[in-house]
Amino acid sequence: MELRFIEINNLVLHEYTEKIRFQKLITKIEEEGVQKSPIIVTKIDNYYLVLDGAHRYTCLKALKYKYILCQIINSEEYYIDTWQHTISKDDYANHIQILLKNERFSKLDSEKDKDILQINTMNDENTPEPLESYIQFVDCLNKCNSFKRVHKNEYSKDSVKVIYPEVDEELIKLLVNKNRRIPAGISKVNLKCGRILGVSIPLQILNENTFHDIYIDKIMNNIRKYEETIYLYEGMIL
Structure with missing residues (x-):
């Protein structure tokens, strides 16, 4: 499992984000002042592809932050599936x-x-x-x-x-090289490895690299792996 602060301009998307979700999240990020949990990425050629966390990445890039905390996985640790959709007959x-x-x-x-x-x-x-x-x-x-x-x-x-x-990866390469994206919500990334949750990184850390190694060490020394299935509630406070 590899964690790294990556320059945000080295990340790319293969699908669009949703405008309404983006607007809500960017407001929340500014109010809370943190990046919550690492973005899931994989290395393809000379860039990192965002597999999970596209809206967090898009928001932080729009806010002009230089770095973003990422969990890097390899091609054997995930597979890409697709959701099902409908359109009107018109x-x-x-x-x-x-x-x-x-x-x-x-x-x-x-x-x-x-x-x-x-x-x-x-x-x-x-x-x-x-x-x-x-x-x-x-x-x-x-x-x-x-x-x-x-x-x-x-x-x-x-x-x-x-x-x-x-x-698959070949299709994604083609899309990225042609500066194309698929509509938001088509692809579904399934991880075969675990993901790190519960981490909150102060936004000011994303504009400098002085303390990046310290934060990475602190995170890796304080994570706990659960063997059983965990259900995470992400709604509003009840």
Whole structure:
């Protein structure tokens, strides 16, 4: 397990953040004066990819802090999955349906007794730009105002279910190199390792590196690993 204060400009995102959540969190960070818990990142090429903590990272960057506390994990310690989403049939007709004229896209049949369309992007291995179809699909999806996360078995007769191709490190590299991002809430990072919680770093520490090693040592010498499953309440005070 590695903790490090990393220059904030060396971190990148592969998906957008949510504006309302960003606005609420940046106010909370300013009021509390701390960074709560490390950002989860992994090293890819010459940058660090934010796997968890995109909104905290975005807020601290907007506040012009130079460093951010990160927990660095390797490619064997996580995998990326996707959530399920729906869009309205109007958004489908206006922004997505035209893509089906491209042979790299496919539309699956409606499920039995369910008036729901399923869309899948098919990656053409013979194209000079692998996964370019995914980027094209994402650009259109970003125009859909009805974009909504749903549970696996949640259906609506007025919606179109969106099925995504696998999100992996190669796709992320392509997105980052092309300065593209997928919509907020599509990717879901699952950690195979533990994460450090309960740490609060004073914001002033993020603008200087004099005491970084001292803080890292203090954190690592005072963490406790729980073997059993822990449920963490993150709501308002009851």
